[in-house]
Amino acid sequence: MFTGIVEEVGVLKSIRRGTHSAVLEIQASVVLEDIHLGDSIAVNGVCLTATSFSSTHFTADVMHETLNRSSLASLRPGSRVNLERAMAANGRFGGHIVAGHVDGVGQVRKIQQDDNAIWYTIGADPQVLRYVVEKGSITIDGISLTVAAVTKDSFSISAIPHTVAVTVLKDRKVGDAVNLETDIIGKYVEKLLTPAEEPAAAPTRITKEFLTRCGF
Template identity: 85%
Template structure:
């Protein structure tokens, strides 16, 4: 589990693509401080497993499903990526519950400055937007952000300059594809509300206790 608080920006050194998979080699520093084989690291919001590491970086395998659902396939060597290690049990919960399981991608429509804030408007499909609520949480490329407004075709967030400067939001421009993960709580609520209920077995008929013999005995 992650919190959406980016620890550092790494740099993609190489991407080796197979027929339906890829291996990413990422240069990093902070996330290497206590790394072990098999550790989970969110790369632009996608939970990946460290398959090898060195003093300057780590590698991670990306499977077919992940490539189809995220923007990782469009990365090129030299691109910066947001990195976050899985949350430690004794850590502060600074963002929100982030699984690292991307729901889909969105497209940056507009980037606008508003005094000290920077607005990003992201277009997305209905399969994502149905879980996006105003003042709710959204993860964009692994960054925990608050939804400022939402309509039937897009949503917008307002970021402070610090968040932009320490994440790949600084690299984004209109037309770019971003990874999106909605708040998992909404998905669980939807599942519970629409889960097919098993039909209860009909209750056994209860006898009234009145039989032909009973009526005859009492003169009927």
């Protein structure tokens, strides 16, 4: 579990591609301070497992499913990535509940300066937008942000200069792909409010003919 508060920006040193998978080697410093094999680290909002590490980098395997559902496949050596370690139970909860399970990939449609803020408009599919609400939370490339506006095919957020400066938001340009994770609470509420399907009735041998034979 994560909070969407990016701890540092790392650099992809190499990507070894398999037939349907990949191994990322990422240069970092902060997230390596107390790293252990098997630790979860969010990379641009995608929860990955550290499979090896040194004093300067860590590696993580990326499965076929993850490559299909995120923008990680578009990374190249030298790409900057947002990094966050799993949430500590004894720390402040600064963002919102982030699972690191990407719901879809959006596209940057517009970037606009607004005094001391920068507006980003992100196009997204309907199955993602159904869980995006004004003033609700959204995760873009692992960054916990507040939704400022929603339309039928996009949503917008307003980011402060600090957030842009310390994350890969400042690298994003119109047309770039971004990982999106909607607020997990909405998805659970929808599931719980959806009527469960009734199990199919078991076949019965009680027929009109059977009842007649038995004197009914």
